[in-house]
Amino acid sequence: MTDRHELILTCPKGLESLLLEEATALGLEEAREQTAAVRGFGPMEVAYRLCLWSRLANRVLLLIQRFAVADAQTLYDGVHAVDWAEHLTSDGSLAVEFSGHGSGIDNTHFGALKVKDAIVDRLRTSSGQRPSIDKLNPDLRVHLRLDRGQAVLSLDLSGHSLHQRGYRLQQGAAPLKENLAAAVLIRAGWPRIAAAGGALADPMCGVGTFLVEAAMMAADMAPNLKRERWGFSGWLGHVPAIWARLVEEARQREQAGLARPPLWIRGYEADPRLIQPAKNNVERAGLSDWIRIYQGEVATFEPRTDQNQKGLVICNPPYGERLGDEASLLYLYQNLGERLRQACLGWEAGVFTAAPDLGKRMGIRSHKQYAFWNGALPAKLLLIKVSPDQFVTGPRASGPQPTATPAMEPARLTEGGQMFANRLQKNLKQLGKWARREGIECYRVYDADMPEYALAIDLYGDWVHVQEYAPPRSIDPEKAQARLLDALGAIPHALGVSQDRVVVKRRERQSGTRQYERQGSQGQFLEVAEGGVRLLVNLTDYLDTGLFLDHRPLRLRIQREAAGKRFLNLFCYTATATVHAAKGCARSTTSVDLSKTYLDWARRNLSLNGFSDRHRLEQGDVMAWLAADLGEYDLIFIDPPTFSNSKRMEGVFDVQRDHVALLDQAMARLAPGGVLYFSNNFRKFVIDAGLEARYAVEEISASTLDEDFKRNGKIHRAWRLQARQ
Template sequence: MTDRHELILTCPKGLEGLLLEEAINLGLEEAREQTAAIRGQGSLEVAYRLCLWSRLANRVLLVLDRFTTTNAETLYDGVYRIDWAEHLEPGGTLAVEFSGHGSGIDNTHFGALKVKDAIVDRLRTPAGERPSVDKLNPDLRVHLRLDRGQAVLSLDMSGHSLHQRGYRLQQGAAPLKENLAAAVLIRAGWPRIAAEGGALTDPMCGVGTFLVEGAMMAADIAPNLRRERWGFSAWLGHVPALWNRLHDEARARAEAGMARQPLWIRGYEADPRLIQPAKNNIERAGLSSWIRVYQGDVATFEPRPDQNQKGLVICNPPYGERLGDEASLVYLYQNLGERLRQACLGWEAAVLTSAPDLGKRMGIRSHKQYAFWNGALPCKLLLIKVELDQFVTGQRSAAAVEKAGKPDRQPEAELARLSEGGQMFANRLQKNLRQLGKWARREGIQCYRLYDADMPEYALAIDLYGDWVHVQEYAPPRSVDPQKAQERLFDALGAIPQALGISRDRVVVKRRERQSGTRQYERQASQGEFLEVSEGGVKLLVNLTDYLDTGLFLDHRPLRLRIQREAAGKRFLNLFCYTATATVHAAKGGARSTTSVDLSKTYLDWARRNLALNGLSDRQRLEQGDVMAWLEEDRGEYDLIFIDPPTFSNSKRMEGVFDIQRDHVALLDLAMARLAAGGTLYFSNNFRKFVLDPGLAERYAVEEISSATLDEDFRRNSKIHRAWKLQAR
C-alpha cells in the first residue's frame, strides 16, 4: 500500500478557508478547497497528525479510489475491485456512510447497501465467514460520495466526528459545536493574543465551549489528545508505532503547555443552571487550573483583572425564538456594548450573532465581519477593537440625561446612545408623555396608551401599565422591507427605556398580526406573572407576557367607568366577558347582581380572581358557554347589559363560527329580549369595517356613542372601536 494518499477533510460550511490554512500547516500538500471540505495529498503520518491536531475538521477521509459509475451494478463493481483484505478481517465489523445521488441511485440507504454488499462479498471466506455491520463502533468505517456519476470511496480515519472532543457531556439549549467555536477564536485572533499573554473572557459562556477551546489553544493541547478510539484503531493498515510517536509528542507538548503560567481565562453566565455543567466540562478537559466560571449577567461582568491587562472578549449571544425576545435581545446587546466601553478599553471583542443588526445596538463599530454557519443558521462574526475612535456617538435622550443626575440612576443609562431614528422616536415618546402624563395624573389613570403608530414608519402600540411598558408591533405590510422594519423596531426598543426612564427589564414586546378565531386569546408564553393595576377605584390583574392581549382593553376604560356609574341597584349582564373587568366595575358601582358569560375557562378563572381581589365574590355569577346558545336558554332579566364580542370566534365548544357582521342582529335581538323595561344595553366592537344593521333602529332606540367612549389616549385613533347604546322603544 502506498504511503502517499489523497486525503479529504470535511468541515462545517464556511470554515473551508481556515481549515485549508490549518491543514497545510499540518503537512497537507497540493491542498485546495471544496464545498464544506478540502482535499490534498499526504502520508499516513499527515493523516494521523490531522486527526490529532485539527481543531476545525469534522472528518479525515483517506481516499481508496475514484471511479465512474452509471448504475447500481457499476457501483458494486467499483467497490468490489478494492482488495478489502488489506483493510478488514473477514470476521470484522464495518459501517457504510453514503452521500449524494445519481446514476440511478436516489436513495442513500440503497446506495450504502450496495457498497456494504460489495465489501462483504469480497471478504466472504469459503467457510462462509463475513464481516457484520456495527453502526456505532465498527472496525472500519467506509464512506462513499456520489456526485454526477463520479464515486469517491474513502476510509474514515476519524471514527466519531472530530468536533466531539469528549469533554462536553453537558450542554446548553443552543450548543455551539467545538470546531465552530475554535474557528471563531481563530478568526478573532486569539492565537496571537494568547501568544502575547492576553486574557480571554466570555460574558455569556453557557457551558464553557469558547473557554475550553481557547485554553487548549493557549496551552498547546491537541484537541483530540484524549480520544481513545479512532476510525483507524482496528484498520489493518494502521501503523501503531507511527501513531504512538505522534501521540507521545502531542502529550509532551500538552504537559509543557500546562506547566506554563496559566493565562487569565474567565467565563460569566447569568443562568445558574449552567454553572455546574460548565465546571464539569472544564474539569473533564483537564483545564480547571486555567479557567474560572462565575454566575453573573452581561451588565455586571468584570473582564479586566488589572488596569494593564488586555485580551479578547468573545461571546455567542442567544438568538431569541419566543414571544417578546426582541426587547430582551436589544437590551442584551446594549448592555454588552456598554460594558465593553466601560471596562474593556483597549481590548478586542468578537461577537457571533445570527442578527447582525443587533450588533449595531452595541454602540461600537466592527472593523471586520466574517460569515459563518451555525448548523443551518447563517451567522456573522463581528470583530471589534474597543477603542474610543470606534465608539458610535449620538445623543442621549433628555430623560436619560435627567435620570443620570439622580442617585438611583441605572449605570447602563450613562453610556447608551441612540441612532438618529431612535432619537426621533424618543422625542415623540417624550412629547406624548408630557401631554398624556398630565392628563393621566389628573384623572388618576395608571394604565394608558402612550403611542399608537403616531409615526407610520414605527408601527407600534405602546401602553403604560404603571412602571411597565407593553409594546405591540403591528406586522408591517408586504410593501415594507422586513429588514428595514426590524431595524426600526430595534431603534424603537433602544429608545423606550431612555425616553421613559424605565428599566429595560420592564419592557415587554409582542407582535400583533391579523388574528382569526380565538387566536388572540391563546396562550403565547407561560410565565404566569400577574401585575395588579388600578382603575376607577377597582383593582385588576393584567398579564403582560403570556397572551397577545393583557386582560385589560384600555380603550374601553370610559365604557367601564360609565357602567360603574350606572350600575347601582341593577342586574348586570356581561356577554363575551373576557376577564370580566366591566363586571368588577359594575359590582363596585353597587350592582344588585352580575352575570358574566364567556366560552373560556381560563378567562373565567381570571375573572374570578379579579372579583376576589376586590372582595366582590358574592352575588357574582360566572357562566361558561357559547353566548348565543346561552342567551337562547337563559330566562333571566337584566337592567344593564354590556356586549363586546370578538370579530370572529370559533371553538370546539361551539357549533359553527361566530361572525360579528353576519350575526350581530341575532345577537342583539336575543340580548334585547333579556333587557328589563327601562334598561340599557351597551354594544361595542373593534371590527373596522363593521356596519350596524339599519333595521335595528326600527325596533330599538339606537344611539352611537363612539366618540364619548374614547379617552385622550385613544382620540388619535378614533377607529379603535365603535359603540352604541340600545334601549327598548
C-alpha cells in the same frame, strides 16, 4: 498499501479557508479547498496528526477508490472490486454512511445498503461467516459520496465527528459546536493574543465552549487527545507504532503547556442553571487552573483590572426565537457595547452573531466581519478594536435613566430614533399629568403617532407593553426592522423605565382563535389598579394582556350603573367589566366566554377583589348559550371579537354578519328598563338600520374614549340600546 494517501477533511460550511491553513501546517500536501471540505495528500502520520490536532475538521477521510456510477449495479460492482480483506476481517463489524444522489439512487438508505452488501459479499467466507453491522462502534467506518455519477469511496478515520472533544457532556439550549467556536477564536486573533500573554473574557459564556477551546489553544493541547476510540481503531491498515508516537508527543506538549503560568481566562453567565455545567466541562477538559466562571449579567462583567493587561472579549449572544425577543436582545447588545466602552479600552472584541443589525447597536464600529454558518443559520463574526476612535458618536436620548441600570449611559440614537424619543417624552408629559389626576396607572402613551414608527405603546405601572403593527408589504422589511430597533433603543430612556421591563409583540391581522393562543409560557401576572379594583394582566404570554385599555370608560360607566342590577357580560374575556359591576354593587353577575383559560383568569380577577358568591362564570358559545338561556338581566355588556371560530363552537362568528342575531337574542333577555352596551373594534363596522327601527339605539363612541385614545378615534365604536317605550 501505499504510504501516500489522498485525504479528505470535512468541515462546517464557511471554515474551508481556515481548515486549509491548519491542514497545511499539519503536513497536508497539495491541499485545496472544496465546499465544506479540504482535499490533499499525505502519509499515515499526517492522517493521524490531522485526527489528533485539527481543531476545525469534522472528519478525516482516507480515500479508497473513485469510480463512475451509472446505476445501483455499477455502484455495487465498484465497491465489490475493492480488496476489503486489506481493511476488515470477515468476523469484524462495519458501518456505512452514504450521501448524495443520482444515477437512479435517490434514497441514501438504499445506497448505503448496496455498499454494505458489496463489502459483506466480498468478505463472506466459504463457511458463511461475514462482517456484522455496528452503527455505534464498528471496526470499520465506510463513507461513500455520490456526486454527478462519480462515487468517492473513503474510510472514516475519525469515527465520531471531531468536534466532539469529550469534555462537553452538558450543554445549554443553543450550543455552539466546538470546531466552530475554535474557528471563531482563530478569526478573532486569539492565537496571536494568547502568544503575547493576553487575557480572554466571555461575558455570555453559557457552558464554557469558547473558554475551553481558547485555553486548549493557549496551553498547546491537542483537542482530540482524550478520545479513546477512533475510526481506525479496528482497521487492519492501522499503524499503532506511528499513532503511539504522535500521542506521546501530544501528551508531552500538553504537560509543558499546562506547566506554564496560566493565562487570565474568565467567563460570566447570567443564567445560574448553567454555572455548574460550565464548571464541570472545564474540569473534564483538565483546565480548572486556567479558567474561572462567575455568575453575572452582561452589564456587570469585569475584565482584568490590571491596566497593562489587554486581551480579547469573545461572545456568542443568544438568538431571538420567541415573540418579543427584539427588545431583550437589543438591550443585551447595547449593554455589551456600553460595557466594552467603559471597561475594555485597548482590548479587542469578537461578537459572533446571527443578527448583525443588532451588532450595529453596540455603539462601536467593527473593523472587519467574517461570514460563517452556524448549522443552517447564517452568522457573522464582528471584529472590534475597543478604542475611542471606533465609538459611534451622535445624539443621545435625554430623560430619566432606567431604574435597574442607573450606571448605563443613554443609548446613542439615530436622528429618527431621537425624533421618536422626543414624541414619546412629549406624550408622557401630557398624558402623565392626566393619568395622575385621574388615578390611572395603565394607559396608552403612543399609538403610531409617527407613521414610520407603527407601534402601540402602553404603560402598565413601571412596565411598557409594545405592540408592533406589521408593516405593509410595500415597506422594505430591513427598514421596518431598523425603525423598530430605533424605537426600542429610545423607549427606556424616554419613558424612564428599566430595559428589562419592556415587552414587545407584533400585532398582525388575526384569524380564527390566533388572538387567544398562548404566545409564551412565562406565567408572570402583574397586578394593576383601575377605578378602585385590582386586575391581573399578563404582558408576556398572550397577544393581548387581559385588559383592553380603550374600554376603561365603559367599565367605569358599568361600575356606576350596576348597583342592584343583574349584570350579563357576553364574550367576557377576563371579566374585567364584571369585576367593575361587582364593585358597583351589582345584585348578581353572569359572564360567558368560550375560553376556559380566560374564565380561569376571570375567576382570579374576581377573587382578587373578594368577589366569589353571586358571580356566575359560564363556558360556552355565546350564540348557543343565549338561545338556551331563560334568564333576565338589567344591564348587559357585549364586546365581541371581529371574527372567531373554535372546535367547541358551531360555525364561525363574524361581527358584521352576525351582530343582528346576537343583539336580538340579547335584547330578548333584557329586563324592562334595562340597558345594553355594545361595542366592537372592527373599523369598517356598520350597524344594521333595522336595529335602530326596533330599539332605541344611541352611539356613544365619543364618550367612551379617554384622553389616551382620543387621537385614535377608530379604536372602537360603542352603542347604548334600550327597548322602545
